[in-house]
Amino acid sequence: MTAKKRKVTKPPIRVDAPGELRGTGPSDLAETRIATVLGLKQFISAPIGTLLIKGLAGTGKTTVALEILKAAGEGKGAYLSSRVPKELLETHIPAMKKTIEQQDFLDIRLEDMTSVLDLVMQLTKDKKVKTIVFDSWDGLAKELDPKERLRAEKTLMAVANNSGAQFIFVSEEPGATTIDYLVDGIVEVVRAEEHDRALREFIIHKLRGTKIPQHKYIFTLLEGKFTFFGPYAIPDYSKLNRFVQRPDIGESYSFGSGALDRLFGGIIPGSTMAIEYDEHVPYPALRAIELPPIINFLSMGRSAILLPLPGANDERTRSILAKSSGETAVNKRLRILNVLRTSDIKTADLPKNATPKEIHEIVTNETARLREESANKSVLLVKSISALENLFASDLDSLLEVTSQEIITLQQSHDADILFLPKDSPIRSRILSMSSSYATLFVKDGTVLIYGVKPHTGIYALQHLEDPTSPSLTQLV
């Protein structure tokens, strides 16, 4: 399987949504513009006229500043560059070329502080300019002694306050400087590493008059645009779209999701895929991986067996699957086998203390029965290892033995296996070593993230932007 970059057709959170930022009225206020870009619009209750964007080189400070500049509206912003000429900036951030073209670009690399302050006074004089970006502020301020720097900064604060313009200071100075105490808001952009994969965070250190619900957010610079991710939002299953069947990808079965197919390249018949997750991953996020392949299998006339995660609501799962694949397909070609539910054990004529082998027998028999119902004689098995572990906690060796037997048997068939594996599972490493592919889900800053280990992929944010059962994946770059 080959990892493929997904093409983003719909940005997760549009910071440049038409009608949100331009024009007049409340959305035209400086504080609203900053808050909108940072996703805090609803929490702002006091003016934020000055903002400091801090971070090391290459973290995305300029892109964030340009997004705020863009929000000022065409011709209402000025970008004062003490670092690079216009042409070079446009080359560095091609996605922002239009914004740079539409605003005043002022090259101040060879200007002194007096000229810059005078320039700012001129820009704000007629109140046409709403946002001024100083990139970078320290590039200019470092030329001054500390006392003089503080006074120049105070001058700017007074001008910003009186003119109503918004000043955005970009800084690469890691520690607190004098300007930290003067500005209304401080945002730091950080490049972090998780599981050998780079991701970006922005940290809100200060935003005067603003109730900050969360201080850290994940963001991406995919396609050169700043896109942040709020905390994972549980999808509304009442808004189910009609499922569009996804055909096989060559020899592989589709995951029933374009995003998952692009990431993992499909499910190879006879293969086992492990989905590892930690305790923070919300169930609906797992369901976004669990359900699409089942729905797709059923919609293609094939069969599926589901051993749900502990705590999953079987009726709800059945109802979602029935809405997407039809009642007949669910009744005829799907078996939801809840190994923790006594009724299922009774139905299967199992003794009260069923062994892994006995459960294995049920699954084998059900697989054989459903294979006969399946259009291509294949069955998709989606199983929760956690549910089995809970049932056979005292006999994990037998469980491992049976699972490995199943994986070996499956390799000879056209069936496919998806195993949901908790990160703290005592049989984790054994299961992972037997799986032909393996992906990990975890939560950072409230955002659900996924990446492939086998095959190796980049890291993606998981949301539900198009359909509640299907994942939307946005690469973090």
Next chain:
Amino acid sequence: MSSSPTASETDDFAAAFTNAVHGGLDKILGQSGTAAVLSHLKMTDNLPDPAEFHKQLLALFGAKGTISLERAIVKDLIRRLKWALDLLSVDDTFDFSAIVRSIQTKAKK
């Protein structure tokens, strides 16, 4: 430009006032800020008319900022003239133009 008063400056009110404008602004805005403000107000060479100066500062810094700057200028001027600082009562309404005129009149006596 010097921010410390000298005997010769106190003799010449115009020079003292010009220096006080520089000194007062400098104390708050720093050298760069002062130079930028005076350049922006086109008052680098000429002695500013206090009323016009007040109006322009008001446009640039608003009421609060302007009063801080004007107090600093008057304070500097009084120091240059080696007078007591009684003129600068915080509680009274601060009228920059009137205070400068008053200082000028007293200086002539």
